[in-house]
Amino acid sequence: MMRRILALAALAFAAPHAPPAAAQTETLLIREIGSLHVGGRIAGISGLPEQEIVFSPGAPPIRINPNGQFQVEQMYAQYVRLANPRARVPLILAHGGGLTGVTYETTPDGRPGWQMFFLRAGHDVFVTDAMERGRSGWARFPQILAGEPVFRTMGEGWSIFRVGPADGWNAAAAERRAFDGTRFPVAAWDQFMKQGVPRWVTTDRQIQAAYDALVQQVCPCVMLVHSQGGNFGFTAALNAPDKVRAVIAIEPSGTPPDTADAARLRDIPHLVVWGDHIAGNAFWQRIRGNVERWQDRIRAAGGTADTLDMPAEGVRGNSHMIMMDTNSDDVAARIQRWMEARGLMR
Amino acid sequence: MMRRILALAALAFAAPHAPPAAAQTETLLIREIGSLHVGGRIAGISGLPEQEIVFSPGAPPIRINPNGQFQVEQMYAQYVRLANPRARVPLILAHGGGLTGVTYETTPDGRPGWQMFFLRAGHDVFVTDAMERGRSGWARFPQILAGEPVFRTMGEGWSIFRVGPADGWNAAAAERRAFDGTRFPVAAWDQFMKQGVPRWVTTDRQIQAAYDALVQQVCPCVMLVHSQGGNFGFTAALNAPDKVRAVIAIEPSGTPPDTADAARLRDIPHLVVWGDHIAGNAFWQRIRGNVERWQDRIRAAGGTADTLDMPAEGVRGNSHMIMMDTNSDDVAARIQRWMEARGLMR
Numbered sequence: 136m137m138r139r140i141l142a143l144a145a146l147a148f149a150a151p152h153a154p155p156a157a158a159q160t161e162t163l164l165i166r167e168i169g170s171l172h173v174g175g176r177i178a179g180i181s182g183l184p185e186q187e188i189v190f191s192p193g194a195p196p197i198r199i200n201p202n203g204q205f206q207v208e209q210m211y212a213q214y215v216r217l218a219n220p221r222a223r224v225p226l227i228l229a230h231g232g233g234l235t236g237v238t239y240e241t242t243p244d245g246r247p248g249w250q251m252f253f254l255r256a257g258h259d260v261f262v263t264d265a266m267e268r269g270r271s272g273w274a275r276f277p278q279i280l281a282g283e284p285v286f287r288t289m290g291e292g293w294s295i296f297r298v299g300p301a302d303g304w305n306a307a308a309a310e311r312r313a314f315d316g317t318r319f320p321v322a323a324w325d326q327f328m329k330q331g332v333p334r335w336v337t338t339d340r341q342i343q344a345a346y347d348a349l350v351q352q353v354c355p356c357v358m359l360v361h362s363q364g365g366n367f368g369f370t371a372a373l374n375a376p377d378k379v380r381a382v383i384a385i386e387p388s389g390t391p392p393d394t395a396d397a398a399r400l401r402d403i404p405h406l407v408v409w410g411d412h413i414a415g416n417a418f419w420q421r422i423r424g425n426v427e428r429w430q431d432r433i434r435a436a437g438g439t440a441d442t443l444d445m446p447a448e449g450v451r452g453n454s455h456m457i458m459m460d461t462n463s464d465d466v467a468a469r470i471q472r473w474m475e476a477r478g479l480m481r
Numbered sequence: 482m483m484r485r486i487l488a489l490a491a492l493a494f495a496a497p498h499a500p501p502a503a504a505q506t507e508t509l510l511i512r513e514i515g516s517l518h519v520g521g522r523i524a525g526i527s528g529l530p531e532q533e534i535v536f537s538p539g540a541p542p543i544r545i546n547p548n549g550q551f552q553v554e555q556m557y558a559q560y561v562r563l564a565n566p567r568a569r570v571p572l573i574l575a576h577g578g579g580l581t582g583v584t585y586e587t588t589p590d591g592r593p594g595w596q597m598f599f600l601r602a603g604h605d606v607f608v609t610d611a612m613e614r615g616r617s618g619w620a621r622f623p624q625i626l627a628g629e630p631v632f633r634t635m636g637e638g639w640s641i642f643r644v645g646p647a648d649g650w651n652a653a654a655a656e657r658r659a660f661d662g663t664r665f666p667v668a669a670w671d672q673f674m675k676q677g678v679p680r681w682v683t684t685d686r687q688i689q690a691a692y693d694a695l696v697q698q699v700c701p702c703v704m705l706v707h708s709q710g711g712n713f714g715f716t717a718a719l720n721a722p723d724k725v726r727a728v729i730a731i732e733p734s735g736t737p738p739d740t741a742d743a744a745r746l747r748d749i750p751h752l753v754v755w756g757d758h759i760a761g762n763a764f765w766q767r768i769r770g771n772v773e774r775w776q777d778r779i780r781a782a783g784g785t786a787d788t789l790d791m792p793a794e795g796v797r798g799n800s801h802m803i804m805m806d807t808n809s810d811d812v813a814a815r816i817q818r819w820m821e822a823r824g825l826m827r
Contacts, residue, residue, distance in 0.1 A: 162564045163511040168597060169587035172675035177635065188631060188682050190578055190709060193735045193771050195764060197641070203634030204652050206674040211583065218508045232536055235616045237557065241515035251514060270581045270615040272678040275632045285534060286621045288549030289523065295543070306550050328552040329518035332618040336534050363536065389539050418541060425539050 163254055164218040174348030175209030180276055207274035210345035211264045221257025221481050224355040224380050228262050231362025233287045235269030236262035237330045242459045243323035249458045252467040266345040268332050284333035296455035297412040314412055316452040318460035346371050354378035361385040372403050381479055383470055386455050388422055390429040397432040404439040404477045410453030411446050443469055509600055510564040520694030521555030526622055553620035556691035557610045567603025567826050570701040570726050574608050577708025579633045581615030582608035583676045588805045589669035595804045598813040612691040614678050630679035642801035643758040660758055662798040664806035692717050700724035707731040718749050725749055727825055732801050734768055736775040743778040750785040750823045756799030757792050789815055
């Protein structure tokens with residue numbers, strides 16, 4: 136397997152490694168910045184008691200009947216359209232669990248994020264918030280979003296995101312132990328935690344339906360997805376192989392079920408990107424095993440499922456939040472070269 | 482009072498009314514698009530039971546201790562910086578209750594919103610989500626956000642936002658009655674409702690603190706605020722008169738308390754913008770009365786508090802969501818001319 140990864144890596148990423156610094160300070164000529172909500176449905180809620188509410192100090196109280204019809208389960212996407220895109224189709228960026236599209240904006244330590252990188256590389260870029268997260272809104276009724284949301288503590292991600300060992304977290308920043316050579320900007324960890332939002336763990340079906348609606352509305356496109364978003368991207372391609380032109384899955388945490396028809400993805404190149412410290416981490420090894428089986432199934436069906444394994448490229452220290460790591464532009468540049476090699480640019 | 486409004490309107494808005502169409506189709510030269518979270522604090526939560534959670538299908542279950550430290554009460558702002566801004570300082574856009582910064586993006590019927598208008602007019606623009614809304618995140622613990630959030634039904638805004646009479650709402654779109662000549666794009670009402678998010682009514686203090694932190698971090702600036710955001714803008718100026726260079730309040734729903742020192746605003750021009758159908762609406766007349774008293778206090782202290790009253794300008798039919806109305810660009814152009822007249826442009 137490792138040899139295969141290396142061979143594919145040599146194929147796709149061996150282009151001369153031009154430093155991205157020059158291009159990444161250029162101004163952008165923009166046609167339009169905008170957003171849309173897509174998908175969802177109208178749901179009726181009844182049986183709740185009336186409320187009397189003062190919405191702003193000084194405003195008269197308003198008697199509110201909280202029952203009625205509600206827009207629920209939609210999702211939000213913000214787009215930046217270039218005056219002269221080089222990419223053949225727009226790039227949709229989708230975040231992981233407990234986060235929002237902010238994942239791809241300015242990094243927690245203040246550097247331009249992947250939204251800017253891929254805009255400067257010539258893509259029209261959509262940054263999305265999954266159903267129930269961020270600007271998508273969340274319907275506050277258990278009939279819509281079942282169960283209780285979970286909300287990440289400041290320390291939970293330290294080991295799950297492979298910034299440091301499981302016993303390396305400490306509430307006191309000076310006492311935290313990261314992996315030697317980690318590329319996550321650890322001094323900005325607390326700032327990163329400000330990006331977190333509650334998430335339900337019962338709502339994959341609704342999140343997927345909203346992504347599918349987005350694909351129908353704004354694609355053809357390339358989907359770049361992260362962590363929990365990985366499976367939403369894989370499945371969006373299965374559900375609309377005529378619309379999704381490629382899937383780039385950054386540390387995907389899930390895969391389609393064994394019943395999924397990988398042959399539908401024969402013409403849709405896939406790239407999976409991994410950071411460091413997966414060997415020796417049972418949780419991530421199991422996830423990666425699932426993803427590699429999914430990639431094997433795509434290849435067995437005649438499709439393309441490449442891997443960009445940063446340690447195999449000789450780059451150590453990348454975390455799960457690779458788009459925020461100090462070498463985020465370098466990783467993006469490798470992904471960009473893969474897109475060039477796969478014919479996704481003009 | 483009406484005479485005074487008209488006189489001020491004549492002063493500020495009488496510049497030849499150049500149609501904004503030409504400028505509003507131009508491409509934009511952008512230096513950077515990015516975002517930040519500001520403000521908030523670290524809060525400790527304890528005493529909650531452990532949970533075992535499968536976060537993605539196929540992923541192994543993770544045992545989660547939901548207790549710990551959390552980043553709470555921060556807020557989100559997204560910025561677009563022009564290569565060559567004409568405005569002297571950035572423009573911060575703040576939304577109203579139950580909504581997010583999406584208020585200023587593409588209108589529900591698909592036209593460019595005020596974010597694009599003011600970018601094209603030469604402003605660096607920040608679009609903000611209030612604490613607890615949108616990408617700011619919301620801490621799901623009652624110790625942080627007290628009480629239950631409220632969530633707007635599809636019909637609630639129909640009369641409160643003055644699109645139609647109180648008895649004009651109907652779940653069936655064809656049966657809805659709007660005011661004759663309303664400028665809200667009523668066919669896009671259901672789409673507009675997708676922009677809604679739950680809101681608490683107990684959190685003004687925390688929302689204000691986050692805006693104040695934003696002002697300290699990114700200003701000097703001009704604040705353009707809507708509805709519930711109105712009072713946050715007024716108060717932000719009171720709290721940082723050295724940072725806020727002007728306040729433009731679109732249909733503000735609240736005002737600072739009578740104890741507030743309006744003399745601090747002597748050098749900070751204020752503009753209040755009103756739509757139609759306020760006469761005859763007791764709720765909005767009472768709000769407007771409060772706002773006019775606040776404007777009187779600013780003027781009594783030697784400051785500037787102008788009013789742009791659209792019906793007084795001869796334009797009928799504007800709703801509370803004036804930045805989404807079909808003449809949104811015309812209203813924005815009048816606000817832009819006020820900013821020119823008040824010396825806020827280079």
